[in-house]
Amino acid sequence: YWTVDKNVDNSESYSQLEEAAELLQQNETVAFPTETVYGLGANAKSDQAVKKIFEAKGRPSDNPLIVHIASKEQMNEIVEEIPEQAEMLIERFWPGPLTLIFKIKKDTLSSLVTAGLQTVGIRMPDHPVALELIKKCGLPIAAPSANTSGKPSPTTADHVFQDLNGRIAGIVDGGATGVGVESTVLDCTEAVPVILRPGGITREQLEDAIGQVSYDPSLSNIKEAPRSPGMKYTHYAPQAKFSLVKGSPEFLQTLVNEAKAEGLRVGVFTTEEHAAFYEADHVLSAGTSQDLATVAAGLYDTLRKFDTLPVDCIFGEVFPVEGIGQAIMNRLTKAAGHRIIEEK
Numbered sequence: 001y002w003t004v005d006k007n008v009d010n011s012e013s014y015s016q017l018e019e020a021a022e023l024l025q026q027n028e029t030v031a032f033p034t035e036t037v038y039g040l041g042a043n044a045k046s047d048q049a050v051k052k053i054f055e056a057k058g059r060p061s062d063n064p065l066i067v068h069i070a071s072k073e074q075m076n077e078i079v080e081e082i083p084e085q086a087e088m089l090i091e092r093f094w095p096g097p098l099t100l101i102f103k104i105k106k107d108t109l110s111s112l113v114t115a116g117l118q119t120v121g122i123r124m125p126d127h128p129v130a131l132e133l134i135k136k137c138g139l140p141i142a143a144p145s146a147n148t149s150g151k152p153s154p155t156t157a158d159h160v161f162q163d164l165n166g167r168i169a170g171i172v173d174g175g176a177t178g179v180g181v182e183s184t185v186l187d188c189t190e191a192v193p194v195i196l197r198p199g200g201i202t203r204e205q206l207e208d209a210i211g212q213v214s215y216d217p218s219l220s221n222i223k224e225a226p227r228s229p230g231m232k233y234t235h236y237a238p239q240a241k242f243s244l245v246k247g248s249p250e251f252l253q254t255l256v257n258e259a260k261a262e263g264l265r266v267g268v269f270t271t272e273e274h275a276a277f278y279e280a281d282h283v284l285s286a287g288t289s290q291d292l293a294t295v296a297a298g299l300y301d302t303l304r305k306f307d308t309l310p311v312d313c314i315f316g317e318v319f320p321v322e323g324i325g326q327a328i329m330n331r332l333t334k335a336a337g338h339r340i341i342e343e344k
């Protein structure tokens with residue numbers, strides 16, 4: 001567990017990253033910060049190394065991993081061809097929270113990374129610690145979020161420690177991550193690129209850069225089979241029964257009162273603006289509704305906090321599905337197992 005200065009500018013941080021990079025070269029797993037969430041990294045070229053990721057997380061083997069790179073040269077070694085639209089997105093958003101899906105060159109990576117698919121997801125993270133670590137080990141790094149499968153993703157080194165201590169070789173602690181939700185996953189193998197997972201780069205930003213992009217229908221209709229294998233799994237769920245509430249704070253409070261009358265201990269997931277309004281056993285605010293980026297940044301930490309509190313059920317507010325709100329509502333809906341209670 002190494003503590004590293006976010007700017008990687010002092011010699012101590014530098015030598016600690018060196019140790020972490022050596023472990024990656026020895027095909028061990030190391031968790032590290034990115035601008036979205038913490039990743040659990042391993043050498044993407046080694047079956048032995050990638051296997052350790054799946055084992056540590058308890059991740060289903062049919063769910064492919066994102067490959068993290070620090071230079072475009074590293075990408076060119078792996079990718080068959082880069083469509084023009086993708087070039088434009090790379091120019092505009094890398095390094096940053098955007099994962100692009102390309103056709104993969106044969107025999108360049110462990111086949112476990114892609115879960116047998118002919119495509120690979122690649123991103124260049126916008127975090128000095130992540131970039132320096134990848135540069136130092138000189139390898140493409142496969143890295144899913146560094147949580148136990150099914151739990152909320154980790155936004156601090158402490159979250160990683162709680163989930164994976166004893167199961168991985170090390171954690172590079174670079175402080176809390178910034179964006180707080182994972183990267184946007186965009187399939188670039190089609191003429192009109194498809195958003196498979198909403199995330200840190202919004203649909204509006206993508207459309208501003210390249211014009212039309214489409215949205216995988218399974219994201220708005222749970223009856224459709226998702227094209228991103230990872231999107232079919234239950235995720236981010238707190239232990240208590242979590243429901244989203246579409247309606248006024250007064251309506252949400254009546255649901256709290258009903259649950260309390262049944263003898264249940266009740267939590268409320270809200271924002272700073274409404275926190276003082278609710279009367280419940282535990283009221284947690286993820287951020288301010290004036291700036292949804294703060295809600296994204298606080299989302300997973302808030303969901304994890306409920307697991308440390310004695311609550312039987314949680315009611316959560318909903319957010320506008322635009323900008324970063326798309327990613328927030330995607331994660332909250334999954335955390336709630338699609339339970340949404342609407343005010344009549």
Ligand code: TXA
Nearest residue numbers: 036038039064119120121144145182183228229230231
């Ligand atoms: O922000 C992030 O993307 C973080 C940080 C650590 O970089 N990583 C992350 O990885 O969220 P993970 O493994 O938790 O999520 C990867 C998602 C999954 O939904 C997976 O199914 C999808 O990307 N994915 C990866 N490769 C794919 C491919 N070739 N085709 C379709 N979906 C793919």
Ligand code: MG
Nearest residue numbers: 144145153182
């Ligand atoms: Mg994940």
